[in-house]
Amino acid sequence: MSIPTEPIGSIPRPAALQSALAKHAEGALSDAELTAYQLQATAETLSKLAELGSPVLVDGEQAKPSFATYPIAGLTTLDPNGAVIPFADGHTRQLPLLTAGPFRYQVHAESYLREAQRHTGLPVKQAVIAPSALSLLYPPEPIEGYSREQFLADLADEAEADIRGALDAGAHAVQLDFTEGRLSLKLDPSGGLLNDFIALNNLVLERFSDEERARIGVHTCPGADHDATHSADVDYAGLLPDFFRLKAGAFYVQLSGEPDRERVLRVIAEHLPPGVRVFVGVTDPNDPAVETAEQVRDRVLEAARHIPVEQLGTCDDCGFSPFADDTSTSRETAFAKIEARLRGTELAAQALGH
Template identity: 30%
Template sequence: MDQTASHPHAPDVAFDGGDLDCGNGLLLLIRRHIDPLPRGGLLEIRSTEISVDDDLPAWCRLTGNELVSFLKEGKQRSFLVCKGRLEERAPAPPPVAAPAMSVPAAPRPARVPVAAPAIPALAVMGIGSWPRPRWMIDAMHAYVEGRLPEAAFQETADDAVRLAIAAQEKAGVDVVTDGEQRRDSYASFVASRLDNCQLIPLTDLLPLVDHPEEFEAELRALDIPAGDVRHPAVFGRLARSRPLVAHEVDFARTVTQKPVKVALPGPYLLTRTMWMECISDRAYDSREELSADIVRVLREELAELMDAGAALVQLDEPVLSEVVFSGAKSKRSFMCGALSESLAPEQELAFARDLLNAVLDGFPRERTALHVCRGNWTPDESVALSGSYAPLVATLAQVRVGAYLLEMCTPRAGEMEILKALPDDARIGVGVVNQKDPHVEEVDAVSARIAHAIDLFGRERVLLHPDCGFATFADNPICCTGSATDKLGAIAAAVARVR
């Protein structure tokens, strides 16, 4: 774009990025200021960095925002960017202030602890996520972009949770989840709940990766616009001034009499997700320092979840599979948490084990679980990670958790017998239906898998579930609500037959 003598419109918000380039934090500052603007809102970006002349127009094209005008005087540059297209601009939009980095919430009243019901043997449950209605997804995007107030978003989510729990109860489960209806994905949602953290579109990470063309190809594998998938970015020291998921348990318990399970992204997953060069190193000197704050906020959350009456708190660590299996693939597979660099597998596994045990220390073991799978972003089995639990089982056995909820139905997961190496006093959750397969499994086949698990581990230790959630990413569910209900129903019918 040719420079002009002056901007044709006055900006609604302006900021000075100094000498930052797009790969060293400028895009994150842009995201902080542009997200609260309405469609058609104008942002002025001042910069002295020459590379921004080329990188910012490319970012605008990639994200669907319009570069309206460009000024330059000496080293000082000024870009006027419209959120969306200029023709969307209202006649006189009110000024929008940039969001504060951290606004601590008012102190919450102390909880009165609620007793959690016990989970029976051969209990049937989902892993966590459930397909969201289209109106829920629309509300989620509007909320993340600042177009929908918090109260309206939560009211919409309440309705979606009622539907998700009703469908699970219709299927005959013993333990329900709220379907993660309030989350954009199983892990990145924490950025919208923690202080000094923000969700940014994955497209904003393109300047931060070594091979942007390969990264773009990985994003295309999601089959959804990369701008709709968001990633946590850390701008300061993490703090928890409100619950991450305890409010989900609070509401779920008002609409069901069944035990409620809730999933939390594990500490290793969150550390790998949030530690990205040129972002988090502005707040933390190392990923170990970042992980200490992640452990602290997860322990605070776990304590509140125990008081809230969660029957089972599941820590999700699917990125452990990426640690040991991705080397066999020709290119890195997409998995939230696998975007940052890692050390050798043995070092990563030890780091993950220590983080998990630090979070779990002192909590009732029988109310905690660990979930591991091999990725759940697409129904295409050919691009998913593959391999038995052999390189993982020793690490899993050292995690002081009460239950393991593991992908087991697909041949990609190897033989069930290897799970005999897990502690005898832990419960074993076995995936007995494949949520990626549109075909609903026959009850006879599911019954056979359950009987095999009982032979290996004993009836009292076995829990039953799908291999993973039904809608890991809100915009890209693995299956529809009808199929999810039928698959849980097949497990329930098979358990009834075994019982």
């Protein structure tokens, strides 16, 4: 396919895995038993994506507790009462706070990638959490004997190792999830927090060579949890100019759920750096309706009126189930939307003569 297309990351967990997660939480299922369910779901996810003809696969994050918290699963120096993230439908998610240093990842994304590669010879993309999201773990009051500056230095080292491990393991691409970018402008309309996030992410990205950064991308969206967003009311035009300052080779941009896609595309066209690719979202995980291939085709052609085709790709707006307990979108619906993206991107490529 001459217009590249990639999934973003999470796929809803199958019913058997959801049941296993509930039993594990109740203490009725061992860690080893839960792992067996996760590995089976991972294999099934990769097989289904390959069957649909996806040129790049993901493991669907079947073994992650969430897209954001996998590195700290099992960390004992955490207070659960951290930052609260409100969503438009009234539900919230809450991050923990670090209580002691030094900060170290408990799990690196390379482990998920290597498990996925056991089941396929096709290219596999690995999603990782951006260091900017994990910077929110440090509490407002300093931790005795462990300054914020030392925490950020440790976090940068751990984030680099997370990305580098996946690259070295042969990931087709490594995608940094940066959903907190748009949210930061809601928390701090001055843009100061966003600038801090960009600076921290670039501190890590600048440790990689140009060749390595060509395989590193960054994803932005306003959230997609229980079919609700946390920052869709924030003007995209406030984020995107700074978003494209990130030292990455690809950018994955939620777009299909935007009320005025043409306006967003004009901002992208104005600020897109040369030599990088932007993957625009053409399916909306927050919308229960399954797009048709023709709708996707038209969204790609719309984007191609603003973005050079050689810099254009397509993706889903967001992951379909970024938290393991999110069952708002069925597994069947997610795969149907992915199939529409694949077929629609192919139709658009044909229409553009590529």
